[in-house]
Each structure stands twice: as structure tokens, then as C-alpha cells.
Amino acid sequence: MPTVRVGDLSDGDFLLDVREDDEWQAGHADGALHIPMSEFVARYGELTEAAPQDGRINVICRSGGRSAQVTMYLGQQGLDAVNVAGGMEAWAATGRPVVTADGAPGTVA
Incomplete structure (x- = not known):
């Protein structure tokens, strides 16, 4: 499994958050794309439109x-x-x- 540590991510790196809506609403990384895992296959096109064409997709959940x-x-x-x-x-x-x-401070739920 390809893995990256949080400390190795740069501010401009593309981040995909696959947590559910309630988790996202409690708090998330600013600038992340949110597609819940439960909706991922149906919404896959949103990722292909937003993700960098030749860049890495950093996938995060709780x-x-x-x-x-x-x-x-x-x-x-x-x-x-x-x-x-x-x-x-x-x-x-x-x-x-x-x-x-x-933009207010959030929490990880």
C-alpha cells in the first residue's frame, strides 16, 4: 500500500477526503476535495475533474x-x-x- 506521512505533505498537495458528511462538517483540511467513500464510485468523475492530471492523489479519512x-x-x-x-x-x-x-476551527470526528 503506497503511504505518505502527514509530515511529508506540502501545503499545495492534492488531498482527497473520503470521510462521511458529518465527519467532514465537524472539521477537515482546508482545500481538500470531499467525496465520501459511500458515494465514491458514483462521484468518481468529480475526482477526475479536480485532481491534477500528472500529480499524486493523497487520500485521507479519519x-x-x-x-x-x-x-x-x-x-x-x-x-x-x-x-x-x-x-x-x-x-x-x-x-x-x-x-x-x-473557516472556523474544527475538530476530527
């Missing part, structure tokens, strides 16, 4: 399980995708900002 599944799926589609180790829990633990839709 702790790494769901994002690992999506990472495997994307790899099977021939895309360069990696799982963010530890997910949003690791993101928050390293001091990276977690925000709500209006």
Missing part, C-alpha cells in the same frame, strides 16, 4: 482504513494515489489546521 481502500481502487484505475498514514487524527495531532466550511 484513521486510514477507508482511505486505504480508496487508494487501492485508484491504483487499480492507473492513478498515482497514496494513503495518508493515520488520517485526520494524525493530521490534527501534528498541528495541521482543521477547519469547518466557514
